[in-house]
Amino acid sequence: MIEAMFEGLTGIFVWPAFGLLLLGILIGWFVGLLPGIGSIVALALMIPFTFNMSPIEAFSFLLGMFVVTTNAGEITAILFGVPGEATTAATILDGHPMTKKGEAGRAMGASLMSSIIGAIIGAATLAALIPVVRPLVLSFAAPELFALTILGVTFIASLSGDNLFKGVLMAGFGFMLTAVGQDGQSGVLRYTFGQLYLWDGIGLIPVAVGMFAVPEIMDLFVRGTSLAEAKVGKLGGVMEGVKDAFRHIGLVVRAGAMSAFIGLIPGLGGAVAQWVTYGHAVQSAKDKSMFGHGDVRGVLAPGASSNAKEGGALVPTVAFGVPGSLAMAILLGAFLIVGLQPGPNMLEENLHVTWSLVFIVLFATFISCGLAFLFLGQMVKITYVKGTILIPFLTLLIWMGAYTATNNFGDLVSVFLFGMLGFILVKLDWPRPPLILGLVLGGLTEKYLFIATQRYGIMLFARPVVIVVLILTLAALVYSVMQAKSMRKERLRREQVQREALDA
Amino acid sequence: MRKWSELAFSTFLVVFFILAIILAQGWSFKVKLFPLGVAYPMLVIALINLALNIRTIQKDAKAETLRPAPVAAGDAASPTGAGVVAAGEKASSDDYRAAYMATRDELPPEVIARRVLMIILWMLSSFAMIWIIGLKFGIPIWMAIFLRYQSKEKIWVTLVLSLFAFIFMVGFFDRVVHIPWPDSQLTHWFGWDWTFVDGFYGFFLEYP
Numbered sequence: 127m128i129e130a131m132f133e134g135l136t137g138i139f140v141w142p143a144f145g146l147l148l149l150g151i152l153i154g155w156f157v158g159l160l161p162g163i164g165s166i167v168a169l170a171l172m173i174p175f176t177f178n179m180s181p182i183e184a185f186s187f188l189l190g191m192f193v194v195t196t197n198a199g200e201i202t203a204i205l206f207g208v209p210g211e212a213t214t215a216a217t218i219l220d221g222h223p224m225t226k227k228g229e230a231g232r233a234m235g236a237s238l239m240s241s242i243i244g245a246i247i248g249a250a251t252l253a254a255l256i257p258v259v260r261p262l263v264l265s266f267a268a269p270e271l272f273a274l275t276i277l278g279v280t281f282i283a284s285l286s287g288d289n290l291f292k293g294v295l296m297a298g299f300g301f302m303l304t305a306v307g308q309d310g311q312s313g314v315l316r317y318t319f320g321q322l323y324l325w326d327g328i329g330l331i332p333v334a335v336g337m338f339a340v341p342e343i344m345d346l347f348v349r350g351t352s353l354a355e356a357k358v359g360k361l362g363g364v365m366e367g368v369k370d371a372f373r374h375i376g377l378v379v380r381a382g383a384m385s386a387f388i389g390l391i392p393g394l395g396g397a398v399a400q401w402v403t404y405g406h407a408v409q410s411a412k413d414k415s416m417f418g419h420g421d422v423r424g425v426l427a428p429g430a431s432s433n434a435k436e437g438g439a440l441v442p443t444v445a446f447g448v449p450g451s452l453a454m455a456i457l458l459g460a461f462l463i464v465g466l467q468p469g470p471n472m473l474e475e476n477l478h479v480t481w482s483l484v485f486i487v488l489f490a491t492f493i494s495c496g497l498a499f500l501f502l503g504q505m506v507k508i509t510y511v512k513g514t515i516l517i518p519f520l521t522l523l524i525w526m527g528a529y530t531a532t533n534n535f536g537d538l539v540s541v542f543l544f545g546m547l548g549f550i551l552v553k554l555d556w557p558r559p560p561l562i563l564g565l566v567l568g569g570l571t572e573k574y575l576f577i578a579t580q581r582y583g584i585m586l587f588a589r590p591v592v593i594v595v596l597i598l599t600l601a602a603l604v605y606s607v608m609q610a611k612s613m614r615k616e617r618l619r620r621e622q623v624q625r626e627a628l629d630a
Numbered sequence: 631m632r633k634w635s636e637l638a639f640s641t642f643l644v645v646f647f648i649l650a651i652i653l654a655q656g657w658s659f660k661v662k663l664f665p666l667g668v669a670y671p672m673l674v675i676a677l678i679n680l681a682l683n684i685r686t687i688q689k690d691a692k693a694e695t696l697r698p699a700p701v702a703a704g705d706a707a708s709p710t711g712a713g714v715v716a717a718g719e720k721a722s723s724d725d726y727r728a729a730y731m732a733t734r735d736e737l738p739p740e741v742i743a744r745r746v747l748m749i750i751l752w753m754l755s756s757f758a759m760i761w762i763i764g765l766k767f768g769i770p771i772w773m774a775i776f777l778r779y780q781s782k783e784k785i786w787v788t789l790v791l792s793l794f795a796f797i798f799m800v801g802f803f804d805r806v807v808h809i810p811w812p813d814s815q816l817t818h819w820f821g822w823d824w825t826f827v828d829g830f831y832g833f834f835l836e837y838p
Contacts, residue, residue, distance in 0.1 A: 291682075294672075294675055295675055295679060298647075299646070299672075302665065302668055305664060311661075312658065312660060316653075317650070340753070347745055347748070348737070348742055350745070512781070514777075514781035517749075518781075518795070519773075519795065521769075521773075521776075525760060530803065533810055535761075535812040542757055546750075550639060553635070575664070576664075
């Protein structure tokens with residue numbers, strides 16, 4: 127075991143594996159900064175280059191690139207409010223308001239530091255669970271996955287602020303959007319109105335880009351200033367962000383562990399992990415008033431999630447050849463290309479390769495975050511560029527981001543329409559995150575509900591894990607409703623004080 | 631104004647869920663189970679929300695008629711945003727929030743409204759440009775127009791930035807990633823497929 131670990135560690139530091147790791151990191155940064163060209167596209171494009179590589183070289187290149195794209199995607203989310211990846215949309219909620227307050231450096235420092243901690247948790251999860259994970263993963267069938275999606279739905283309450291009604295309605299709207307398109311089970315077309323574009327349903331990227339990026343561009347235009355409304359410190363508080371990660375270490379560790387667990391379960395995906403951890407950050411905070419207005423905890427939780435979930439997702443991929451996500455499915459292809467057979471073999475004969483995966487996740491994050499810290503000062507300067515110069519480039523990014531995700535012109539229409547909807551929601555003070563969470567969870571909920579009812583009927587509710595998860599769901603729901611009530615009370619009290627002051 | 635906008639949006643949601651239910655009626659049980667399972671409870675919540683909105687408006691209107699004399703409008707630049715709240719109107723919690731939003735921007739509401747309209751028109755124009763000319767050329771041309779006439783940038787800044795955007799799009803998305811661009815309407819209308827420009831940039835990108 128120790129020998130394999132050492133072999134895995136040294137394997138990534140020999141030439142050309144280390145050079146390929148650095149190359150992967152560079153490509154990952156570039157790809158991650160461009161909305162739409164996500165890690166999936168990057169992995170698919172780069173796989174052909176691995177044909178003549180050894181396993182460790184190939185994974186240094188591919189996994190290094192993959193891990194970094196999410197980090198880079200968080201930078202665009204924080205700086206411009208444009209999610210580089212669908213899995214970085216939650217970072218916008220508090221990251222971009224921090225940029226507006228002149229705290230872009232702090233937000234990026236917090237995001238990168240929590241990413242490092244998340245990567246350690248993810249890698250540790252991968253290392254620790256590989257030998258014992260089999261019974262855990264096999265105990266999760268469709269009913270358990272359905273129960274988990276229902277648990278995810280309870281986070282809507284946390285994402286709704288002090289108005290649960292509005293949050294639930296927005297989540298319902300998101301759920302309904304997932305019903306658009308060809309029904310996965312029967313092939314019947316639902317709510318397509320004769321439009322070919324709607325057959326595949328409404329994608330997460332155009333909705334997330336429209337809902338979050340377009341209102342930001344409009345706000346930038348209306349304000350007529352730069353992205354940052356205030357200047358803070360030499361680097362905008364990068365070190366402050368790093369310290370924040372340690373101030374809220376409990377939250378970062380919990381978010382990392384939750385994401386590693388979500389990553390572990392095939393079929394839930396990275397977007398779920400980000401929103402669930404964001405919801406947890408809100409739910410577990412005593413003072414929730416700053417969430418959505420630039421609370422660093424809203425950056426830390428999704429930041430920790432970004433790399434932790436990859437460690438978790440690698441577990442079923444390596445141990446059983448069951449990919450935890452689409453990216454893992456492509457990576458599985460790379461296993462076969464370099465002549466590896468995922469499964470028990472990876473824990474015996476090729477254990478050193480498995481260990482190398484653990485170290486690649488770790489070192490790719492360390493190196494990329496180290497490099498990012500060097501250039502954060504320069505990145506922060508972008509936020510002081512005149513808004514009228516940035517707006518055309520941001521417009522270019524949102525159109526390109528939306529189009530390149532599926533190469534469909536209809537996505538541009540979606541971005542515009544959801545952009546307008548996002549703007550209306552901002553102006554009317556309706557919460558946007560529940561809509562995205564609904565969109566993320568809706569398809570999964572329906573799919574697993576269908577499979578579970580077909581296979582188990584009503585007995586799906588008699589399975590032990592389902593019962594436990596549903597009890598947890600109920601507890602989370604009661605707790606969230608109570609919290610929402612107390613928040614509303616607090617808001618009304620504040621407004622009463624304000625009103626009295628005005629009348630006086 | 632905000633309350634009426636809120637009412638309009640709440641009504642939109644009610645109509646949305648009613649339509650979703652009506653459209654799902656013809657499907658088999660399995661197909662409509664999920665949409666109806668969501669839409670029915672949501673319709674109930676949307677109706678409650680709508681009723682609450684109407685009640686708030688009625689309550690505010692009643693309070694307004696009972697008020698003996700109009701209260702003078704406050705200072706528009708006051709941090710509490712009192713100046714934005716109309717004179718004589720009983721300020722509801724929503725008004726306070728709206729007032730805060732407006733004063734935060736320190737811009738008169740009519741300027742905000744004009745700028746919102748302008749940026750929507752700019753975005754629509756960029757969309758139209760993409761639709762008519764195509765993504766590859768529509769975006770840089772739109773950028774040039776925006777930078778020159780909206781941002782009032784110098785001509786060389788406009789050209790350099792637009793050219794940068796064009797090279798970035800063509801160099802990376804076209805040449806490296808090979809994104810299949812959507813056909814422009816010019817292609818449909820006149821069979822104009824921009825090959826002469828392809829040849830132009832191809833000369834610079836490939837021959838050296």
